[in-house]
Amino acid sequence: MIRKQKTSLKNAVIVNAVSKYAKVLVNLVYTAILARILSPEDYGIVAVITVFTTFFALFSDMGLSTAVIQNKLLTNDEINDIFSFTIYLGVGLAIFFCLFSFPLSAFYDDRVYISAGMLLSVALLFNTLNMIPNALLMKERQFVLVAVRTIAITVIGAIVTIICAVSGLKYYSVVTNSILTAVLTYFANIRGLSLKFHIRIRRSSIKKVWGFSMFQFGFNIVNYFSRNLDNLLIGKFMGSGDLGYYDKAYKLMQYPTSNLTHVITPALHPILSDYQDNKEYIYKKYILIVRFLCMAGVFVSSYCFFASEEIITLLYGPGWENSVICFSWLSISIWAQMITSSSGAIFQSLGDTKRMFIVGGINAFINVLCIVLGVLKGDIVYVAMSVGICYNIHFLSTYVALIHFSFEKSFIKFLFELKKEFCVGIFLAISVRAFRFSIEGIFLSAALKFLYLGLVFLVMLLITKDYLFLIKLIGPISHKMESKSEGKRFSDTH
Secondary structure, eight states: OOOOOOOOHHHHHHHHHHHHHHHHHHHHHHHHHHHTTSOHHHHHHHHHHHHHHHHHHHHHHTTHHHHHHHOTTOOHHHHHHHHHHHHHHHHHHHHHHHHHHHHHHHHHTOTHHHHHHHHHHHHHHHHHHTHHHHHHHHHTTOHHHHHHHHHHHHHHHHHHHHHHHHTTOTHHHHHHHHHHHHHHHHHHHHTTOOOOOOSSOOHHHHHHHHHHHHHHHHHHHHHHHHHHHHHHHHHHHTOHHHHHHHHHHHHHHHHHIIIIIHHHHHHHHHHHGGGTTOHHHHHHHHHHHHHHHHHHHHHHHHHHHHTHHHHHHHHHOTTOTHHHHHHHHHGGGHHHHHHHTTHHHHHHHTTOHHHHHHHHHHHHHHHHHHHHHHHHTTOHHHHHHHHHHHHHHHHHHHHIIIIIIISOOOHHHHHHHTHHHHHHHHHHHHHHHHOOOOOSSHHHHHHHHHHHHHHHHHHHHHHHTHHHHHHHHHOHHHHHHHHHHHHHHHHHHO
């Protein structure tokens, strides 16, 4: 197996940041080009079938990857058993998804789902095979290797997809991207790992991680349905066109969450799981991350709501106007999602996946209720409004469970820790409502709104003295102090 690297949380975040933002840049260019080639209907078809491939992908992992990272006592033979299990599982899921494409086609009354589904079963197979290799790389803190791999494959996939789209392959170009990235990622990850396939798998190896993984798997299933019910219902009752508009707005809303929060969260579980018996240490580290995410989130959320028309037009061009109001409503939840999306890694680090599963069930019920109410209105705007409100409610339910029950601390005191960031967010919202100017030119309007809101944000950082927190968080002096402190705490707890 690859040798474990000594990497601090801060260095891991920096490496992930470089990887993520390079990927963001490539994806923004790639998406902007595709949006001018493909139609909303094309995206609607891909959105529907992606819902189901994502669902099958949940079975491809079953929480085993996070369990491999969490369990520090697994032997090489046991890891090979788990890897072999995922191979059998991947082949079975790929075959089943091919067959599933026929009833899916009948449900949506469109035979295009048969061919697209069969092709995507290849991506499903390789994504399944990739679970354990990727988990091992993260467990051994090979963040640089994963970052280089991610950037290279993203660029290759984007170039091939654009070529396919220009050649007239329509939605098949996006399907090609999924297959290519899955295959390339697997072969890039497997290099350097001494994984071996076992024809016979010992049940004891699976049982060793099943107690942790079954609640993680249950959470993933529940979270999947609550996150994808909107696409399923819109595709069925409003058509692929409306789904294309909504899906574009929804995915754009997810960009800040997936490309800022997910710079941090991949490093949280592999590193903080080493301190799983020291709740106080994990809490002190995590509260700094929550404050930073809240600070960044209130600005991003405010700007996306403020400049929703400019952002949609600049990225997707003309013809996507119906996505604007959906994006503005969805953007009110960006700040909450940026914070709550980091909570899963903390539940995992504490070994408390059972409580994470319970919270996921509560949030899923809230999601389903809000989405159904929006769909009953028969308008994607109401769906977006309901989903935006829903994700804000998730913040409360998630952190009551994490702070009060898992960390055994006061939830009110936790909120008090965020008082400065909340004040900044409230003042930003007031500033957005107070803006009454009309600016000619989409690019100029987007830039001036950013400068206006950025100035307000900086003034509030000075007033609340939150800038001192940022300096302390990223400053080189604090980094040295943190390294010494971590070494002392580690020696105290081992």
